[in-house]
Amino acid sequence: MATHSVDIFDKKDEIIISSAEEKKLLKKLDLRIIPLLTLLFTLNFLDRVNIGNARLAHLERDLNLTGVEFNWCLGIFFIGYVLFEVPSNILLVKIKPSIWISSLMVCWGIIMTSMAFVRNFSQLMGTRFILGVFESGLFPAIVFYITKWYKRSERSYRISLFFSGATIAGAFSGLLAFAIMNLDGKFGLSGWRWIFLIEGLATVIVSFFSYFLITDYAESASWLTEDERKLAVNRLLLDEGHGHTTRFDKFQIFQAFTDLKVYIFMFMYFCILVIMYSFSFFLPTIVNGLGFNPVISQLLSTPPFFLGCVTSITLAILADRHKVRSPYLISCLLAAIVGYALLVSGNSSIALKYSGACIVGLGTFACVPNLLAWTLNNLSGDLKRAVGCAMAISWGNLGGIVSAQLYRPNDAPTYKFGHSTALSLLIVAVILSIIQYYHLNRMNKYKLKDPVRFFKGINEEDAKNLGDLHPSCEWRREWCPNGALNGVNGAANGVNGAANGVNGAANEPMVLRMEQMELRMESMDTNFFELHYQFYSIS
Known part of the structure; x- marks a missing residue:
C-alpha cells in the first residue's frame, strides 16, 4: 500500500515563504503538471462524447438502431460511471496516482478501440457500460490530485485549464470527425468505426507515457530541488490548516456522507452536468436540426466549445484573483439561461438560435471549474475530500443518464422539450447556489461563536x-x-x-x-x- 505524508520536514524549522520563490515554484508546477492533466482529460472526454459524432457518420443505420436505442447507449455509460466513481477515488488515496490513472487509461482505451468492431445494439450497450466503469476514475482523480499541489486560491484557474480539455475535446471531436469521415469505406470500415478506432488507439498510446510522466506527490518530485519540495509541502500545510490530515481514516468517509454541504454540491452538479452532457452529446444533432447538412453540422459544433474554453479560463483567473466563486458561477448560469431561452423561442431566426447555442457553450462549461474549486475549498482531510468530491461528481454524472433522454427523435427538429428542461435545471442551479452561500455563511458564524x-x-x-x-x-x-x-x-x-x-x-x-x-x-x-x-x- 502506498503511503503519503505531509509532515513538515524539520519541526524546528521556521517556515518563511518568499513570494518570489513561490511564484517560481508555481511556474514550474504549471509547466509540468497542467499540460499533462489537460491532455489526459481531453482524451477522457473525447472518448465519451464521440458517439455523438459517430451518429452523424451513420452508426444508427449500420447497427439498425432506433432513436430510443441510441439514447440508451448514451445513458448506460453513466450507470457504470456513477457506480465506480467513489470506489475509484478511495483506491486513489491508497494507490499511487501514476499507477492508478495510467491503468484506468489503458483499460478504457482498449474498450474504446473495441467499439469499432461492435455489430449490434447489445454489443454497443455492453462496451459503453464498461467504458463508463474505467473512465469514471479519471476526472475525480485529477481534481483530487490538483489539491496535492495547489493552494485553495490557486485551484480554480488550474481546474479550468485541465477542464478546458472538455471544450477542446468537444471542438476537436467535430473537426476530427469531419476529417475521419473521409476514411469511410477504407479497409471495409465505416466512418464511425474509424472514429472509435483512431481515438481509442490514441488513448492507449498516451496511457503508457502517462505512467512515467505523472509525479505522485511533491515529496517524490525528482524535477524539483530539495528546497522546492519543502516549499511545495509547507505552503499547502499552512494553507490547509490543522484540521487537514492525510491518514486513511474511515471516520472521514462517515463525515463526507453526513455533510449537508456535500449534498447541496451534489445536486448543483447534477443540474449542471445534465446540461453539459446533453449539450455535448446532441450539439451536432441540434445544429443539424437548424437545417444544416451533417458535414457542416460537425464544423458548426466547434465554436460553442471554443467559446466555453476561453470563458472558462478567463473567469477562473478572475475567481482566483478575487477569491470568490459563487458570483462567477451564478453569472455563468444566467448566461446559459439566456442561451436556452433563444433556442426554445419559436420566433428566433436560425442565426439567433445558433447564437443561443454559442451562449450556452460559453456559460455551461465555465460553471464547472468554479463549482469544483468551491467544493474542494470546503472539504478538508484527504479521504473526506476524495470521497466528498467523488460523491458530488458521481451524483452529477447521473445527469448523464437524464441527458441521454432529453433530445428525443420525435421532438426534432426544434427539440423544445430538451431545451425547456435544461432551462428549468439552470434556474434550480441558481437557487441552490444561493442556498449554499447562506448555508456556509451560517456555519462560519456557528464555528466563530464557540x-x-x-x-x-x-x-x-x-x-x-x-x-x-x-x-x-x-x-x-x-x-x-x-x-x-x-x-x-x-x-x-x-x-x-x-x-x-x-x-x-x-x-x-x-x-x-x-x-x-x-x-x-x-x-x-x-x-x-x-x-x-x-x-x-x-x-
Missing part, C-alpha cells in the same frame, strides 16, 4: 481528523501575523492567553506546532477579525 466545543474530550490526533470542522482549517488570506496564530482566538488552539476554560496542557502538542508555523510580516498590528477568518469559503 470554537472550543470542537476540542472537548479529544487528543491531538483526533483534532487533526476533524477535517473542515477544525476551527483553524480555513484562513481566507495566505499570510497571517504571529499574533493571529498565537495570541488571538487562543481558545480554539489552547495557546497562551486563551485561558477562558480551555485546558492548554491537553492541547500542548498542537500549540507547539502552531508556534513553529509563525509567519513574519512587516506589519504586526493586523486585527484577527480583519483577516476575514472564514472557515468555509462561502463564495
